[in-house]
Amino acid sequence: MASLKIQGRLWVLQRNGELISDIDTDMIFHNQYLAITDIAKMGQYAFDNLEGFKDFAKLAKPGDIVLAGDNFGSGSSRQQAVDCFTSLGVKAVIARSYGAIYKRNAINSAFPVITMPDAKASDFSHLETVVLDMEKGLLRDRKVEPMSGVQKDIFFAGGLFQYAETLKK
Amino acid sequence: MGRTLIQKIISKHGGGECAGGDVVWMDIDNRSARDFAGANVVGNLEKYGGDSPIADPEKTFFTFDCNVPANTIPYATNQHRIRLYAREQHLKVWDVNAGIGSHVVIEEGLAKPGTTTIGTDSHLNIMGAVGAFGQGMGDVDTAFAFKSGKIWFQVPESVKVTLKGMPAPGTEAKDVALAMLREFGSHTLLGKSVEVQGEWLDQAELSDCITFASLGTELGAIIILLPPNQKVLDAFSMKREEAVYADDDAVYEKEYTLDITGLTPLLAAPPNPHNVHAVSEYADTKVDGVFIGSCTNGSYADMAYAAKLLKGRKVADGVMLKVVPATRTTWMRLLHEGLLADLFDAGAIVSNAGCGGCASGQIGMTGSGEVQISTSNRNFTGKQGKGDTYLAGIGTAAASAVLGRIASVNELEEV
Numbered sequence: 020m021a022s023l024k025i026q027g028r029l030w031v032l033q034r035n036g037e038l039i040s041d042i043d044t045d046m047i048f049h050n051q052y053l054a055i056t057d058i059a060k061m062g063q064y065a066f067d068n069l070e071g072f073k074d075f076a077k078l079a080k081p082g083d084i085v086l087a088g089d090n091f092g093s094g095s096s097r098q099q100a101v102d103c104f105t106s107l108g109v110k111a112v113i114a115r116s117y118g119a120i121y122k123r124n125a126i127n128s129a130f131p132v133i134t135m136p137d138a139k140a141s142d143f144s145h146l147e148t149v150v151l152d153m154e155k156g157l158l159r160d161r162k163v164e165p166m167s168g169v170q171k172d173i174f175f176a177g178g179l180f181q182y183a184e185t186l187k188k
Numbered sequence: 189m190g191r192t193l194i195q196k197i198i199s200k201h202g203g204g205e206c207a208g209g210d211v212v213w214m215d216i217d218n219r220s221a222r223d224f225a226g227a228n229v230v231g232n233l234e235k236y237g238g239d240s241p242i243a244d245p246e247k248t249f250f251t252f253d254c255n256v257p258a259n260t261i262p263y264a265t266n267q268h269r270i271r272l273y274a275r276e277q278h279l280k281v282w283d284v285n286a287g288i289g290s291h292v293v294i295e296e297g298l299a300k301p302g303t304t305t306i307g308t309d310s311h312l313n314i315m316g317a318v319g320a321f322g323q324g325m326g327d328v329d330t331a332f333a334f335k336s337g338k339i340w341f342q343v344p345e346s347v348k349v350t351l352k353g354m355p356a357p358g359t360e361a362k363d364v365a366l367a368m369l370r371e372f373g374s375h376t377l378l379g380k381s382v383e384v385q386g387e388w389l390d391q392a393e394l395s396d397c398i399t400f401a402s403l404g405t406e407l408g409a410i411i412i413l414l415p416p417n418q419k420v421l422d423a424f425s426m427k428r429e430e431a432v433y434a435d436d437d438a439v440y441e442k443e444y445t446l447d448i449t450g451l452t453p454l455l456a457a458p459p460n461p462h463n464v465h466a467v468s469e470y471a472d473t474k475v476d477g478v479f480i481g482s483c484t485n486g487s488y489a490d491m492a493y494a495a496k497l498l499k500g501r502k503v504a505d506g507v508m509l510k511v512v513p514a515t516r517t518t519w520m521r522l523l524h525e526g527l528l529a530d531l532f533d534a535g536a537i538v539s540n541a542g543c544g545g546c547a548s549g550q551i552g553m554t555g556s557g558e559v560q561i562s563t564s565n566r567n568f569t570g571k572q573g574k575g576d577t578y579l580a581g582i583g584t585a586a587a588s589a590v591l592g593r594i595a596s597v598n599e600l601e602e603v
Contacts, residue, residue: 096326119379120326126340127328167211169340179328180236183336187240 021129021175023154023166025110027082029147033140034071038115040088042069044100053097061099062106081108084151086138086158088114092121101125111151113138113158126170127179135163190437192346193413194381197321197432201304202338208345208441216247218298219333220307222289223252224547225326227266229308230273232331242277243337249280251289251307254547256540258284287515287541288483290314290322294398295517300424301416301431306333311483311565313411317394317401318420319431322411344381344410345441346434351386353449358597360493361396362485362563362581364388365403366454370464371446378408380441383434388448389414394423395489402484402565406461453596455561456579459569467584470594477508477560478589479545479572480536480582485563486514486544488521490582495527497586497600503535504592510551511536512544534590545572561588 032039046069048061055061066075085104091114092100101124104112111131115138125132133153142161143149149159156165166174176182191199195206203212221229233241242248250270258264267284274281282292290312293299301319305312308330315322325339333339355364382404392400397414404412414420416431453467480486480494491513503509511531513519519541522528531538539551546564554560554575563585567577580588583597590600 123326123329127332169211169213172213173340179332180232180238180335183332184238186336186338 021177023171024150024152025082025084026148026150027084027110028080029143029145029149030072030075030079030083030085031140031143031145032069032072032085032087033145036140038086038088038138038140039069040115041090041093042087043094043118044092044097044121045094047092047100048097048103050095050097053099055099058102058106060106061103065103065107076107079107079109083107083109084149085109085112086114086135086143087112088138089116091117092125093118096120096124098124098128101128101130105130111153113151113163126173129174129176129178131166131174133158133163133166135161189439190435192381192438192440193319193383193415193432193434194321194344194346194411196434197302197304198341198343200302200432201321203343206343208343210343211340212343213338213340214304215338216306216333217303218293218305219248219330219337220289220293220305221250221270221327221330221334222254222308223250223256223258223263223267223270224254225308225330226250226270228327229331229334230270232328233273233334236331237335241335242279243335245278247337248334249282250274251282251286251292252284253286253288253543255550256284256542259550284542285516285540287513287518288486288543290483291398291486291514294318295515297424301420301426306330306339311402311405313404313409314398314402314483316404316411316413317397318424319414319416319433324405344379346381346383346438347377348440348443349382349384350443350445351384351388352445352447354388355448355451358583359451359453360581360583361392361399363451363454364448365400366456366464366579367446367448367451369403369406369456369462370454372407373462374406374408374460380409382407382409382412383440384412384414390417392417392419393489394420395487398487399484399490403461406565453581453584455584455594456567458567458576458578461565461567461579467580467594467596470578473559473594475507475561475588475593476558476575477510477554478585479510479512479551479560479562479564480585481510481512481514481544482546482562482564483514483543484565485582486512486518488513488518490563491518491522492527493582494586495522495530497583497597498534498536498590499530501534501590501600503589507589507592508552509534509536509589510545511538512551513541516541561585561594
């Protein structure tokens, strides 16, 4: 069963000591790969258009967690920008804020997106191993917003439509 | 603590004692998809819907309004895919002859005060006109609503805007909506539920409320919610206690006052809806085309006003006037009451009901350099063609069509 308490390496997406903001869906999963529909094949292109992190897909390990600044996932509504992380086994994204459509897509596909309104790059070392508790709302010893009830319902069901099936029982 | 209108509507629909920021499951009374994105909704249901893809066929329907009848093969194919699916699942389709889905749903009395409606139309928050919840959603969420009768939603923060005073004669609902865009732009009200009240709204007709609320999307708001006045209640044969209102001591994140005393006609110049100016500033601009219609200004009252202004007058040489009533019901009234003849005799091209100028080419597009006055809600580059689109009310549109240059309705009365 999926767990709300996970441990993994933390990718601190930073530039000049600041968390990178406005990472849009073209930086996460470029539109040249949009024809790909097999989730297994999406991971290799994650962040391959994000300056400084183009080797992310090669270096990422299952269980990793990503930390970014404001407005993560702004731009288009492409689902691949969420699924490419699932493809690599990345367990969660934490950001100061999200593009509205991205957040909705991620929640609907049971991928944990966690909001950390006062996230700072200097609070963490790049690739340090951290514990993320999405129930209590803690990243190591720092506060994050816990998952909402709705987000938990969908997360444990494994997706929005899987949740709909649970409603009928 | 008093509660706002959106909080009370969501609570009434299974959302609990919710506050702004809470993420809740809410029940949806009307679950709809249009020809745009509707085929993707069907695709999602076929893929993920399982054995019982539709929770309640009585509350679930399709509305075709974007490209009616279809003038591209992809649209025709998608519409037919929807029809076949609807037949199989016993769902109602308001087909290519019905008109704009949001207006049909109001006309049919389905979206009445206090109800909830979702669908794939980004202007479905127009339901705020009648003190109801409406929201445009993507094809995944819409399919989920078809299947479960629910959506999840983050309760927006509520703000309140009080409109002070009354506009000048010859100023209409669209001008008041444009005054909101001039004041607030597209960021100030971003993500908010905006409750609006004031003397002008207390006496506004249902069609005025629809026009006013339809610009909520352009303001960046989740919804503009208008507490139903007596005229709106009458339109649904409802009593005040059957509708939902905010508590008197409701707490708002912020309260604003906008003075509309003596407001004169406005327009939104290219390239966006919040580039708002007085019509008089553009009085010398030659006009090539005029579009009257859309979910913003396509109601019967709007069409009747246009017909009244154009009766016995002629569209200027070299100007195309395109008129698209929002619904078939409106169209029929115009026909039987003889108002269609007034429009036609003035020189108008009148098309079948639908989204008209806002949808890809239903009643033609503008070419490069062409100047168009449109009563719709978006003038982004490319939306209605390559030309320069100015958004304005019915009076400005009709006057500009007759005079062949941008003009306000008061100038028309001098002709």
